[in-house]
Amino acid sequence: MTEEEPRLSARELIDRLEPALAARTRVRAVAALVAGVSGTLFVTALWAGEPGPLPVRTHLAFGLFIVFCLAWACYGGWLLARRVPLFATDRVVAGWIGVTASVVTTVATAVAAVQRGAGLGTALALGGLLTAVALALTVRAHARRAALLRRVRELSGRDGA
Amino acid sequence: MTDELLVARAQLGERAALAELVERWRTPVWTYVRRMLDAERADDVTQEVWLAVIRGLPGLREPGRFAPWLFTIARRSVTDRLRGQYAAEEARSPDVSPSADPAGSTADSAVESAVESLVDRAELVALVAGLPVREREILVLFYLEDLSVEDCAQICGIPAGTVKSRLSRARRLLRAHLEEKGYRP
Structure with missing residues (x-):
């Protein structure tokens, strides 16, 4: 009996893993999550800030649009949690994208509320909450990356000694 | 370079470190899978294991414990294929x-x-x-x-x-x- 070897070389194996590591896969997942959450917040704030009574069909349209945005948010969240590896540096970048998107959404929602003269409080509360969550995730991502960089320096020093 | 250093660098997002990790552990993982499964399934399952490793690597909290973590993932994939055999032996x-x-x-x-x-x-x-x-x-x-x-x-x-x-x-x-x-x- 001869010793068997893996049929795939390391290069072939890495090539086959490439789709999971591709930048576009990560961008797509982050974009789905950010767009879904921002859209949900924007539509919810608009709906909650409607000054007068609305027809049933408009309520239904708002509801459906929120469900649509939530579906994208869930899909993006699922991709990031289960399918797409987001390494420490990617998480920092994704965190800042999230902070930027949440600030833009908050400003847009607040401007819409001011123009209609209603719902500014709701817009600022929801936007503030979203921005706080995005900031907390970004701070955590920076801390994790810094801890890994420290560990790499320690281990590199030990390796080099 | 130690496994821990390679894992930490890969967790930061360094593709070269990830490639070296795959290169280093490719044969041990395949050997385990091949000893547990037939030749036809070994390559596919090995690829599945590495996909799960890459997806889970950013969340690995102890880079120094990479080997047991890696084989835990490999075992999960193998167990999925041999569920019937494990259950029968457990009962017997x-x-x-x-x-x-x-x-x-x-x-x-x-x-x-x-x-x-x-x-x-x-x-x-x-x-x-x-x-x-x-x-x-x-x-x-x-x-x-x-x-x-x-x-x-x-x-x-x-x-x-x-x-x-x-x-x-x-x-x-x-x-x-x-x-x-x-x-x-």
């Missing part, structure tokens, strides 16, 4: 604690030296393939992958005492196979 012969089986210890030490002397040889691979899956996996992890009893326990999700009893039983089964083939320790 539940684990016996090592203290309940003192008579086997002398035979164990004799056969252990035979196993260790055979560890790099193709005959061992052929003999291991004939063992029941639970004993086979422990033997492969302990002897072929050179993992500690504690690491084997973590990978298989069982107490260290159960690992020892399975190792003991695996050695005895192997001894019987060795004797059938005319080998005398």
